[in-house]
Amino acid sequence: MLRIRSLRWEYGSVLPSEIRFHFAPEETEWFNQYKKSLATYMRAIGGDEGLDITQDMKPPKSLFIEVRCLKDYGEFEIDDGTTVLLKKNSQHFMPRWKCEQLIRHGILEHVLS
Numbered sequence: 001m002l003r004i005r006s007l008r009w010e011y012g013s014v015l016p017s018e019i020r021f022h023f024a025p026e027e028t029e030w031f032n033q034y035k036k037s038l039a040t041y042m043r044a045i046g047g048d049e050g051l052d053i054t055q056d057m058k059p060p061k062s063l064f065i066e067v068r069c070l071k072d073y074g075e076f077e078i079d080d081g082t083t084v085l086l087k088k089n090s091q092h093f094m095p096r097w098k099c100e101q102l103i104r105h106g107i108l109e110h111v112l113s
Contacts, residue, residue: 004031008038009054012101055097065096066111073107 004027007015013035020028043050073086076098084092086102091111102108 001030005034007031008035011104012054013039014105016105055100063096064093065099066091066093066113067099067103067108068111069107070109071107073102076102 004023007019008031011019015031023031038054042053045051045053069086069088069090069092072088076084076086078084078095078098084094086092086107099108099110103110
């Protein structure tokens with residue numbers, strides 16, 4: 001169960017299909033229950049909007065990063081209301097915390113200069 005829990009922290013609330021394929025039904029149920037419990041806890045500690053404790057597992061060196069889009073994703077809204085079109089091979093300078101989930105899911109990659 002520790003490995004399944006660590007997958008939630010590594011990949012987020014939606015696991016890649018190649019990982020889910022290898023789960024037994026009981027493991028899938030346990031993952032879903034853990035995911036719900038974690039979401040309930042994060043909503044409880046963060047006031048009106050909740051607090052995503054799965055982000056920024058290490059302190060960031062900068063608040064914004066340059067990213068390259070690896071797949072066509074469509075429009076993506078940033079907190080200030082700006083909409084960014086994430087199209088394959090496009091590059092953007094975006095807030096790190098908004099990009100981390102997309103990086104984990106293989107939609108964006110961090111461009112290191």
